[in-house]
Amino acid sequence: MDEFIEGWTARHGATRDQLLPLLHAVQEEAGYVQDAVVPLIARALNLSRADVHGVVTFYHDFRRTPAGRHVVKLCRAESCQARGGAAIEAAAAQRLGVAMGETRGDGAVSLEPVYCLGLCAVGPNALVDGRPMARIDTAALDRIAAEVAA
Numbered sequence: 614m615d616e617f618i619e620g621w622t623a624r625h626g627a628t629r630d631q632l633l634p635l636l637h638a639v640q641e642e643a644g645y646v647q648d649a650v651v652p653l654i655a656r657a658l659n660l661s662r663a664d665v666h667g668v669v670t671f672y673h674d675f676r677r678t679p680a681g682r683h684v685v686k687l688c689r690a691e692s693c694q695a696r697g698g699a700a701i702e703a704a705a706a707q708r709l710g711v712a713m714g715e716t717r718g719d720g721a722v723s724l725e726p727v728y729c730l731g732l733c734a735v736g737p738n739a740l741v742d743g744r745p746m747a748r749i750d751t752a753a754l755d756r757i758a759a760e761v762a763a
């Protein structure tokens with residue numbers, strides 16, 4: 614990952630305002646931002662490890678462990694919650710066999726929160742492997758569970 618970071622900063626610069634773009638690039642390259650890469654990024658951008666760690670842990674978009682083969686994100690923002698999001702989340706965890714924020718033991722699926730997909734009028738909403746799905750109900754969850762199992 615050291616070479617990747619060196620190459621990236623050579624192309625894009627090594628200033629502190631490059632932290633978020635570099636973290637996104639690392640996640641795209643490796644699939645997640647592993648703890649071991651934090652000091653490498655800190656050194657490359659002349660930041661403290663605490664600065665980098667703080668940003669990685671603040672933003673939900675950054676993964677610190679590898680994702681499952683499928684990623685199901687459920688919206689936890691206000692409109693979706695008002696439309697039964699909490700019950701859908703509980704049903705999703707039961708059907709997918711994984712708790713919110715976790716990856717199932719067999720690596721098949723990660724269940725993650727997301728905070729508003731801009732589809733508030735048709736919630737509760739989800740992103741399944743990056744594909745938006747509206748009006749999630751138990752039937753939709755059954756379809757998602759079948760897709761994940763395939």
Ligand code: FES
Pocket residue numbers: 688689690691692693694728729730731732733736738
């Ligand atoms: S609140 Fe869920 S999509 Fe906006």
